Structure formats: C-alpha cells, structure tokens
Amino acid sequence: MTYVLTGEDKPLTGFGALRAAVSSLDPRMRIVMTVIYAVTVVTLDDLRVLSGALILSMWLLAISGLPFQKTLKRMAMMDGFIIFTLILLPFTMPGTPMFSVFGFDATWEGLWRATEIALTANAVILAVMTLVGSMEPVTMGHALFALKTPERLVHLMMFTIRYIDVLREEYLRLRTSMKLRGFRPGTNWHTYRSYGYLVGMMLVRAIERSERILAAMKCRGFCGRIVLLEEFRLTRTDVMFAGAMVLALAALIWAEVAYAAA
Amino acid sequence: MHIVDGALSNPVLLGGAALAVGGIAMGLKKLPLERIPAAGVLSASFFVASLIHVPIGPSSVHLILNGLAGLVLGWAAFPALFVGLLLQAVFFGFGGLTVLGVNAINIAGPAVLAGLIFGRLVARGTPMQGAIWGGLGGGFAIAVTTLAVAFSLALSGDEFIPAAKLVFVAHIPVIIIEALLSGAAIFLARRVKPELFAGAKGGWA
Numbered sequence: 001m002t003y004v005l006t007g008e009d010k011p012l013t014g015f016g017a018l019r020a021a022v023s024s025l026d027p028r029m030r031i032v033m034t035v036i037y038a039v040t041v042v043t044l045d046d047l048r049v050l051s052g053a054l055i056l057s058m059w060l061l062a063i064s065g066l067p068f069q070k071t072l073k074r075m076a077m078m079d080g081f082i083i084f085t086l087i088l089l090p091f092t093m094p095g096t097p098m099f100s101v102f103g104f105d106a107t108w109e110g111l112w113r114a115t116e117i118a119l120t121a122n123a124v125i126l127a128v129m130t131l132v133g134s135m136e137p138v139t140m141g142h143a144l145f146a147l148k149t150p151e152r153l154v155h156l157m158m159f160t161i162r163y164i165d166v167l168r169e170e171y172l173r174l175r176t177s178m179k180l181r182g183f184r185p186g187t188n189w190h191t192y193r194s195y196g197y198l199v200g201m202m203l204v205r206a207i208e209r210s211e212r213i214l215a216a217m218k219c220r221g222f223c224g225r226i227v228l229l230e231e232f233r234l235t236r237t238d239v240m241f242a243g244a245m246v247l248a249l250a251a252l253i254w255a256e257v258a259y260a261a262a
Numbered sequence: 263m264h265i266v267d268g269a270l271s272n273p274v275l276l277g278g279a280a281l282a283v284g285g286i287a288m289g290l291k292k293l294p295l296e297r298i299p300a301a302g303v304l305s306a307s308f309f310v311a312s313l314i315h316v317p318i319g320p321s322s323v324h325l326i327l328n329g330l331a332g333l334v335l336g337w338a339a340f341p342a343l344f345v346g347l348l349l350q351a352v353f354f355g356f357g358g359l360t361v362l363g364v365n366a367i368n369i370a371g372p373a374v375l376a377g378l379i380f381g382r383l384v385a386r387g388t389p390m391q392g393a394i395w396g397g398l399g400g401g402f403a404i405a406v407t408t409l410a411v412a413f414s415l416a417l418s419g420d421e422f423i424p425a426a427k428l429v430f431v432a433h434i435p436v437i438i439i440e441a442l443l444s445g446a447a448i449f450l451a452r453r454v455k456p457e458l459f460a461g462a463k464g465g466w467a
Binding site for chain 1: 264266267268269272275286287290293295296298299300301302303304305306307309310311313314316317318319325327330334341342345346348349351352353354355356357358359360415421422423424425428429439442443444445446447448449450451454455458
C-alpha cells in the first residue's frame with residue numbers, strides 16, 4: 001500500500017523485512033525510542049560523539065532490513081537540499097581563517113559547525129527512516145493512536161496516507177491528457193496558468209471524491225472511533241532493544257561530557 | 263523550505279514545538295468529524311502537488327502551495343500540512359524530527375494566516391476577482407514562509423544571517439510562481455466548484 005510513500009518501484013517494507021530484527025519490534029516502542037534518540041542527538045555537540053551517533057544509526061539501518069543503498073540515497077537527497085547553507089557557513093562564521101576565496105575568509109569554526117549540522121541531521125533522519133519509516137503507514141497511524149495522539153489527527157493522517165496514491169494517479173492521468181493535447185512546459189504564462197488549472201482541477205476532484213467517501217462512511221455507520229485491528233504488545237525483545245538503545249545513548253552523553261571536560 | 267535537525271538552537275526548537283502543538287489543537291478544534299474526509303483528501307492532494315516541478319528558466323522549482331491550502335482549508339490547514347511534513351520526514355527523509363514544530367510553524371502558520379486574511383475575499387465577487395485575491399494570498403503565504411525560515415535561522419545564530427538573506431532572495435521567483443499558480447487554481451475552482459472555499463456559504467472557517 002501507499003506506493004508513493006514507501007518507494008518509487010516497490011514499497012521499502014517489502015524487502016524481506018519480515019525476518020529483519022526491527023520489524024518484529026513493537027511500533028509504539030520504535031516511535032518512542034526514535035523521539036528520545038532524536039532529542040538526545042540534537043543536544044550533542046562534539047564531532048566525535050556525533051560520528052558515534054551516525055554509526056549507531058547505520059547499525060539501526062543494518063538491522064532494519066531496509067535496502068541499504070536506497071535508504072542512503074534518500075538521505076543523500078536531503079543533504080543535497082542543505083548543502084548550500086552548509087557551504088556558506090565557513091564563510092559566515094567568525095573565527096580562525098582556514099583559506100580564502102575571492103577575499104572571503106573560510107574559518108575552521110564554520111567548518112566544524114557545518115560538519116556538526118550535517119552529522120546530526122543525517123544521524124537523526126536515518127534513525128527516523130529506519131525505525132519509523134520501515135513501518136506500514138497504517139501501522140504508524142495505529143501506533144500513534146495507541147500513544148494517545150488525538151484521534152482526529154490520526155484520522156486526518158490515515159486519510160492523507162490512504163489518498164496520496166489515489167491522487168497521484170489522478171495527477172498523472174491529468175498530466176497525460178495535457179500531454180495528449182500538446183502541452184509542453186516552459187517558462188511562460190501559458191505554462192503557469194495550465195499548472196494552476198491542473199492544481200485547481202485536482203482540488204475540485206478531491207473535494208468531490210471526499211463527498212463520496214463521507215457518504216460511503218456514513219452508510220456504514222462511521223462514528224469517529226478508530227478500531228485497532230492489531231493489539232500492540234511489549235515483548236521481552238522490545239524491552240531488550242529499548243534497554244540497548246538507552247545504554248547506547250547514555251554512552252554518547254557520557255562521551256560528550258567527558259570530551260567537554262577534557 | 264525544510265530546516266534539518268541540528269541547525270537550530272534548543273530554545274527555537276522548543277518554541278516552535280510549543281506553538282505547533284497550539285496550532286494543531288486549534289486546527290483540530292475547527293475540524294468537525296464530518297469534514298475529516300474532505301480535509302484528509304485535500305491534505306493528500308497538497309502532498310501530491312508538492313511533488314510537481316514547475317519549470318523556471320533552465321531549472322525547476324517544486325511547489326509548496328501552502329497559501330492555497332490555507333485558502334481552501336482555513337484553520338484545518340495547520341494539522342493537514344503538519345501531517346504532510348510528518349510523512350515527508352518519516353518516509354522521504356526530508357526535514358527532520360526535532361524541527362517538525364518549527365517547520366510546521368513556518369509552513370502551516372502562513373497558510374492559516376493567508377486563509378484568515380484572504381479566505382473570504384477569494385469566495386466573493388467574480389471568479390476573476392477571487393483569482394486575484396487568491397494569487398495575492400498564495401504569494402503572501404510563501405513570502406511569509408520564507409521570512410519565517412530566515413527568521414528561525416537568524417534566531418539560532420548570527421552565522422546563518424547571510425544564508426537566511428540568500429534563502430529569501432532565491433525564493434522571489436518561487437513567490438511569483440506560487441502566486442500565479444494559486445490565482446489560476448482559484449479561478450478554475452471558482453468557476454467549476456464555487457463551494458470549495460473556506461469563506462463560502464456552507465464552508466468551514
């Protein structure tokens with residue numbers, strides 16, 4: 001399900017994930033541990049400690065059963081977005097000059113700061129993708145509900161997850177019909193107006209679709225309650241995994257404090 | 263437009279998260295159960311729309327359309343766009359987890375603002391008048407988003423100020439394109455399905 005969310009050709013969860021260590025763990029525990037992990041890593045500053053965190057995330061990826069290359073490629077895509085800000089940092093942060101380009105001094109402090117951001121961002125997003133992103137989207141919704149997320153927000157999320165695929169197909173159909181009528185995008189008024197009409201048409205169709213959905217739901221007596229199809233249970237493996245994560249995080253914090261004191 | 267983990271200072275992250283919780287609570291309060299299917303399907307369509315790349319010169323930009331979301335959904339745009347950001351972080355690796363609150367404020371905040379200011383104007387008058395207000399609303403939301411991103415970077419450290427300025431200048435063409443597209447989308451929707459808009463009769467504030 002939800003083909004757009006979980007991969008371009010095949011859902012990431014399909015790759016022998018059943019045998020992998022992470023997918024057998026309790027989704028609730030995975031979400032909670034991911035949040036704890038992210039909050040901890042964000043507070044770390046030392047580059048050596050952050051490298052340790054990135055290695056920990058890599059280990060999570062290794063046991064998650066997600067395709068290695070594909071996940072790393074996605075992580076690299078995020079890096080592509082932030083690379084400009086990171087490249088600017090050495091030039092905008094005051095400190096000891098390293099070298100200069102066109103009269104602008106690059107500083108070591110700026111370079112360290114940029115590296116710190118890159119390490120933190122990658123460590124956290126990798127953990128998020130492996131621990132939470134490896135779930136079925138619907139399981140994530142149920143787990144969030146079990147963790148006391150407001151029911152309406154979970155409903156909204158489940159609807160979004162359910163219809164992203166459907167609407168993407170609708171979008172592709174509209175694009176095909178535009179192509180058949182000889183539309184070729186360029187930098188001109190005609191293109192922007194056509195894209196605007198495309199988006200407008202998508203909204204109109206979305207609203208009409210939602211009216212049919214609501215009618216179908218009412219017909220089946222929907223009253224706004226989420227029925228959990230699976231019951232989540234915390235097993236010994238879950239407790240052990242959570243314990244190992246907490247220990248690893250404690251070690252990272254200890255290292256940070258030790259390096260800061262040194 | 264997404265800020266990643268590790269760039270912002272802790273007070274900014276905490277402030278963003280607290281404001282985002284408030285925004286989501288407010289949005290959910292304005293979202294009756296009857297409207298959830300509509301909000302969910304629209305949230306999904308904005309998610310899909312953000313995957314569209316629009317050519318600009320030799321390059322292309324991807325759409326955000328948060329202004330349009332605010333015009334159509336009103337306050338409900340907040341939780342709807344938050345859900346989009348959450349899914350992007352978890353399944354695509356765009357953005358981050360601890361910055362989710364700040365990103366939600368930066369993107370969904372201006373959407374709600376655009377909805378509150380321009381929502382009624384868009385539903386009024388001829389479709390052409392509605393489209394002009396819609397275009398203004400769309401451009402306004404993305405401009406505020408850009409400023410908010412620049413502001414959250416600048417709050418976290420002076421070293422980001424040049425990057426923040428660059429972000430704003432680089433997004434001027436995006437602001438224009440989003441305004442044109444939002445206007446055109448509103449024009450079409452006003453002619454085809456006028457009841458779509460937040461300010462319209464039978465709509466949802």
